[in-house]
Amino acid sequence: MNAIRLLARESKAIHKYFALAVFFVGIETLFEVLIPLLMADIIDQGVVNKDMGVFVSRGLGMLACALLSLATGLLYARFAAKSSTKLGQLLRDKQFARIQRFSFTNLDRFETSGIVTRMTSDVTVVQNAITSGLRPLARGPIMLVLGLVMSFLINAELAFVFFFVCPVLALIMVWIVSKVAPQYPRMQSALDTINQVVQENLIAIRAVKAFVRGDYELERFDQVNDEVASITRQTFHYALFNTPAFQLCMYTTIVVLMVTGSRLILEGRLEVGQLTGILSYVLQILNSFVMLSNVFLLMTRSMASVRRIEEVLLEPLAAQSENPVTTMPDSTIVFDHVDFKYAAAGRKNVLENIDLTIEPGTTLGVLGGTGSGKSSFVSLIPRLYDVSAGALTIGGVDVKNYDLAFLRDQVGVVLQNNVLFSGTILENLRWGDENASMEDIERVCRIACVDEFLDRLPEGLDTRLDQGGTNVSGGQKQRLCIARALLKKPRILIFDDSTSAVDTHTDAKIRKGLASMEGLTQIIIAQRVQSVEHCDQIIVLDDGQIVARGRHDELLSGSAVYREIYETQKKRRQKPWLSTVVRGI
Numbered sequence: 001m002n003a004i005r006l007l008a009r010e011s012k013a014i015h016k017y018f019a020l021a022v023f024f025v026g027i028e029t030l031f032e033v034l035i036p037l038l039m040a041d042i043i044d045q046g047v048v049n050k051d052m053g054v055f056v057s058r059g060l061g062m063l064a065c066a067l068l069s070l071a072t073g074l075l076y077a078r079f080a081a082k083s084s085t086k087l088g089q090l091l092r093d094k095q096f097a098r099i100q101r102f103s104f105t106n107l108d109r110f111e112t113s114g115i116v117t118r119m120t121s122d123v124t125v126v127q128n129a130i131t132s133g134l135r136p137l138a139r140g141p142i143m144l145v146l147g148l149v150m151s152f153l154i155n156a157e158l159a160f161v162f163f164f165v166c167p168v169l170a171l172i173m174v175w176i177v178s179k180v181a182p183q184y185p186r187m188q189s190a191l192d193t194i195n196q197v198v199q200e201n202l203i204a205i206r207a208v209k210a211f212v213r214g215d216y217e218l219e220r221f222d223q224v225n226d227e228v229a230s231i232t233r234q235t236f237h238y239a240l241f242n243t244p245a246f247q248l249c250m251y252t253t254i255v256v257l258m259v260t261g262s263r264l265i266l267e268g269r270l271e272v273g274q275l276t277g278i279l280s281y282v283l284q285i286l287n288s289f290v291m292l293s294n295v296f297l298l299m300t301r302s303m304a305s306v307r308r309i310e311e312v313l314l315e316p317l318a319a320q321s322e323n324p325v326t327t328m329p330d331s332t333i334v335f336d337h338v339d340f341k342y343a344a345a346g347r348k349n350v351l352e353n354i355d356l357t358i359e360p361g362t363t364l365g366v367l368g369g370t371g372s373g374k375s376s377f378v379s380l381i382p383r384l385y386d387v388s389a390g391a392l393t394i395g396g397v398d399v400k401n402y403d404l405a406f407l408r409d410q411v412g413v414v415l416q417n418n419v420l421f422s423g424t425i426l427e428n429l430r431w432g433d434e435n436a437s438m439e440d441i442e443r444v445c446r447i448a449c450v451d452e453f454l455d456r457l458p459e460g461l462d463t464r465l466d467q468g469g470t471n472v473s474g475g476q477k478q479r480l481c482i483a484r485a486l487l488k489k490p491r492i493l494i495f496d497d498s499t500s501a502v503d504t505h506t507d508a509k510i511r512k513g514l515a516s517m518e519g520l521t522q523i524i525i526a527q528r529v530q531s532v533e534h535c536d537q538i539i540v541l542d543d544g545q546i547v548a549r550g551r552h553d554e555l556l557s558g559s560a561v562y563r564e565i566y567e568t569q570k571k572r573r574q575k576p577w578l579s580t581v582v583r584g585i
Contacts, residue, residue, distance in 0.1 A: 010087075010094055010313070017083035018134070024076040025138040031069040033146040036280035037154075038062045043273030076135065084130040091123050095312045103318045104384045108342060110312070113196035118312055121191055122305035129302035136291030143288040147281040154274045154281075158261055162285060165253050169286075172245050173293045176238055177300055183235035184304035190228040197221050242293050250286040257282060318383060324403035328410055329395040331491040331521040333358040333381065338390035340376060349388065350376045351544045358537070360491075363515075363522040365532025367565060368541035374525045377541065378494045381523075382411040394492070412490035414498040418481035420469030425454075426461040428469075428480060432487030440487060447513035448483035449506050450476075474501035482510065492521045499531060507531055529566045538562070 038058045045054045095118060151159035201208060201217050208217055257279060264270035340351040351373045358364050368374050379385050380392055383399050392399050399407060420428050429441055441461070445451045453476055457463040469477045478501050485493060499507045511534060514522060526532050533552040540548040540555070540562055548559035555562035
C-alpha cells in the first residue's frame with residue numbers, strides 16, 4: 001500500500017488527467033452497452049413485425065452510440081497519453097533530484113545499474129501499466145455491472161448462468177496472479193544484472209581488448225542473459241495461460257446459453273432478439289473479465305517496479321539541521337575522538353579515535369598504506385559520510401549543523417580518479433564557478449600547470465572532451481580537475497592522491513602554486529613522502545588510527561614507520577638504473 005500511496009502522492013499534479021481519462025472511458029462504455037439493447041429491438045420488433053420505422057430509429061440510435069463512443073474513446077486516449085507521459089517524466093525527475101541529494105552512504109546501498117534500471121525500465125513498466133491498463137480498468141467494472149443489469153432486464157432466468165461462471169473466472173485470475181507476482185521483482189533484478197555487466201564491459205572496454213577477454217565477457221553476458229530469459233519464460237508461462245483459460249470459459253458459457261435459450265424460445269418464453277442481446281452481453285461481460293485479469297497482471301508487474309522506485313524516493317537522506325548555518329567563522333577543522341564505519345552493523349571501525357586539529361591556512365599531509373582509511377578520513381569533512389561517533393567541527397560548528405550545499409561549497413575535493421564530463425575544457429572548468437572570468441580561469445590554469453599542455457590541444461580551452469575525459473592523459477585530467485576545484489575558491493581544499501599521475505617536477509610546481517594561495521587550508525593525501533614533506537603537519541594512518549604525527553623533520557627523528565617509508569622511497573629515487581634494468585628485461 002505504501003507504493004500506491006507514493007504513486008498517488010507523486011502524481012498529484014496530474015490527477016485531473018487521470019480523472020478525465022476515466023470519465024471519458026466510462027461514457028464510452030455506456031454507449032457500447034446500449035448497442036446490444038437496440039440491436040435486440042431491431043430483431044424482435046423490426047424483423048418480426050417488418051417495421052421499417054424501428055429499423056431506422058434503432059439503426060440511427062446505434063450509429064449515434066458508435067460515433068459518441070468513438071469520440072469519447074479518442075478523448076480518453078488523449079488524456080491517458082498525457083497522464084502516462086507526465087507521470088513517467090515526473091518519476092524520472094523526482095528520482096534524479098533525489099539521487100543528487102544522496103550522500104555516499106545512500107549510494108553505497110544501490111548498484112549503479114540498479115539506479116539506471118529504476119529510472120528507465122521500471123518507469124517504462126509503470127507508464128505501460130497506465131497506458132494499457134487504465135482503459136480496461138475503467139471499462140471492465142462498468143461493462144461487467146451494466147452487462148449483468150441489461151442481461152437481467154432482458155431475461156433473468158438466462159442471466160443466472162453468470163453466477164456459475166463468474167466465481168470460476170475469479171479463481172483462475174487469483175491463481176495466475178499468485179504464480180506471476182513473485183516473478184516480476186526477480187525479472188527486474190535480473191535486468192539490473194544485465195545493465196551492470198554491459199556497463200562494466202563498456203567502461204573497461206580498453207582493458208577487455210588489451211587482455212583479449214572478449215570471449216570471457218561474451219560468456220559472462222550469456223549467463224546473465226540466460227537467467228533473464230529463464231525468469232521471463234517462467235513468468236509468461238503462467239501469464240499467457242490467462243487468455244485461453246478465459247476463452248474456454250467464454251465459449252462454454254455461450255454453448256450453455258445457446259442450449260438453454262433455444263429451449264426457452266421453443267417454449268415461447270424468450271424472443272430470438274433477446275437471446276442475441278444476451279449473447280452480446282456475454283461477450284462484453286467475459287471480455288471485461290479478460291480485461292480485468294490482464295489489468296491485474298499489469299498492476300502486479302507495475303507494483304514491483306513502483307516498490308523499486310519507492311526505494312529511491314524514500315531513501316533516508318543525511319539529516320539537515322532545522323536552522324542550518326550558512327556562515328563559516330573560520331576553517332579550523334577539529335576531529336574530536338571520531339570513529340567511523342560504513343554500515344551501522346559493521347563489526348569494525350574504518351577510522352577509530354581520530355583526535356586532530358587542523359589550523360586555518362595550514363597544510364596537512366596524510367600518509368598510509370592501502371586500506372588505512374585515508375579516503376574515509378577526508379570524506380567526513382564535506383559530509384560525504386557522517387561520523388559514527390565523536391564530533392567533527394569546522395570553525396567551531398559541527399558539520400551536521402551546516403547547510404549541506406553551503407558546506408560543500410566551502411570544501412573543494414580533488415580525487416585520484418576525478419571525472420571530466422563530455423563537453424569543452426572550458427565548460428568543465430566552469431563547474432567550479434559558472435560565472436568565472438577568463439582572468440580567473442587563466443590564473444587557476446597556471447597554478448595547476450594546465451597552461452603547459454593547453455597550447456598543444458587542437459582548440460585550447462574550447463577542445464571537446466570525450467565522456468570521462470578519455471581523450472586526455474591521466475596527468476592532464478588530474479591537472480584539469482585541480483584547476484576546476486581551485487576555480488570554486490574553497491576555504492578548504494582536499495587532494496586525495498590527486499597528483500599521482502603527474503611527474504615529480506610538475507607536482508612540485510603545483511605545490512608551489514598552491515602555497516601562494518593565502519588562507520587556504522589544504523589536506524593532501526599522497527603515496528610519496530616527497531608530496532607532503534613541505535606540509536605544516538603530517539599524519540600517518542594505519543588500520544584506521546593515527547600512528548604518527550608532526551612535521552617532516554620531527555617524524556624522521558621520532559617515527560620509525562615514517563622513517564621506513566621515507567628511506568624506502570629515497571632508495572628508489574637514488575637508483576634510477578633499476579627501472580632501466582627492469583625495462584630491459
